[in-house]
Amino acid sequence: MFICVNWSYNLGVFTKVGGQMKIGVPRALLYYKYFPLWDAFFSELGAEVVLSPQTNKRILNLGTEAAENEVCLPVKVFYGHVLSLKDKVNALFVPRIVSVEGGAYTCPKFLGLPDMIRALDVDLPQIISPTFDLKLGLWEFYRSVYELGGFFTKNVFKIIMAFQKGLNKLNSFENLLHDGHLLNEALTGRFSPAPRGPLRIGVVGHPYNIFDSYVSMNLIERLQKKDIRVLTAEMVSPEIINEIVSNLQKKLFWTYEKDVVGAVFHWLDTRAVDGIIYVLSFACGPDSLIQILIEHEAKEKGFSVPIMPIVIDEHSGEAGLVTRLEAFTDMISRKAVKEKS
Ligand code: SF4
Known part of the structure; x- marks a missing residue:
């Protein structure tokens, strides 16, 4: 690891001229999917990874003031996290993630994210924004990895080793999820015993909504305090997800939304949950389409498990959430008792 004097960006490579290179990673959006990979990769290449703080009121206000009103929460x-980091780092990591598997894309917002950030009317450090598009094939994917590593070193072997270490970290993280751990626990390595009450609720939606405690208004913690076991889509293996979505009448072209649909139908098929809470972002196109698809398919197949959508935006308040959660958990609790008697 380079721990010396500074760094400056020169001819495409960060060269040290004093102090360890600091790369900022916003704790938002795909941080919740890939941080173990990014963290290990950059650290192996000698950079210091600086993560923005947990979302708070200040970060949310920074983001809502800077972003166009129409964009999703x-x-x-994400804007707020970028702005909270901008004066603390030499570069910001804002990848353009187009596709992470053949035959499906990510949300269009992820494609335009680096351009949206560069368009901000503030001074920003260097934005490192490699394009990852697995639909173009593995060769192009690894070329992007090499270009990204090339910001720190021209040693190809070192880049490959750093990426491999990142993949290993990502695999370990995903294995913890598939073993039934919650995402925040798998990310931090701090595990708590799961509630042992009889009720189980599946909580689905984008991980950057569910696992950002400020954004979700502590949804998971609130359920756990009621001794309810929480299941999330990340706990369902990709094999199960792929099998379920391949049997749907409608082909899904969004990778992350496939996880939501696959998890919901897996739980319904296996009667794994007593109720499902679907957290949606206001102004999210993929979320609204998937919500309709889930409700339609669940009705067609005659499933009777209650599903409660919760739509969130920057104006959502705790009081409304608490009231709805109380009503929902009371209802599924009564239903469970009735079914057992
Ligand atoms: S919430 Fe919806 S619109 Fe916003 S980034 Fe996620 S998928 Fe895209």
């Missing part, structure tokens, strides 16, 4: 939150 998670993108506004």
Whole structure:
């Protein structure tokens, strides 16, 4: 690891001229999917990874003031994290993630994210924004990895080793999720015993909504305090998800939304949950389409598990959430008792 004097950006490579290179990673959006990979990769290449703080009121306000009003809440939150980091780092990591598997894309917001951030009317450090598009094939993907590593070193072997270490970290993280751990616990390595009450609720939606405690208004913690076991889509293996979505009448072209649909139908098929809470972002196109698809398919197949959508935006208040959660958990609790008697 380079721990010396500074760094400056010169001819495409950060060269040290004093102090360890600091790369800022906003704690938002795809941080919740890939941070273990990014963290290990950059650290192996000698950079210091600086993560923005947990979302708070100040970060949300920064984001909502800077972003266009029409964009979804998670993108506004991302803006806030970028702005909270900008004066603390030499560069910001804002990848353009187009596709992470053949035959499906990510949300269009992820494609335009680096351009949206560069268009901000503030002084920003260097934005490192490699394009990852697995639909173009593995060769192009690894070329992007090399270009990204090339910001720190021209040693190809070192880049490959750093990426491999990142993949190993990502695999370990995903294995913890598939073993039934909650995402925040798998990310931090701090595990608590799961509630042992009889009720189980599946909580689905984008991980950057559900696992950002400020954005979700502590939804998961509130359920756990009622001794309810929480299941999330991340706990369902990709094999199960792929099998379920391949049997749907409608082909899904969004990778992350496939996880939501696959998890919901897996739980319904296996009667794994007593109720499902679907957290949606206001102004999210993919979320609204998937919500209709889930409700339609669940009705067609005759499933009777209650599903409660919760739509969030920057104006959502705790009081409304608490009231709805109380009503929902009371209802599924009564239903469970009735079904057992
Ligand atoms: S999927 Fe929806 S919530 Fe996520 S970035 Fe895209 S529009 Fe926003």
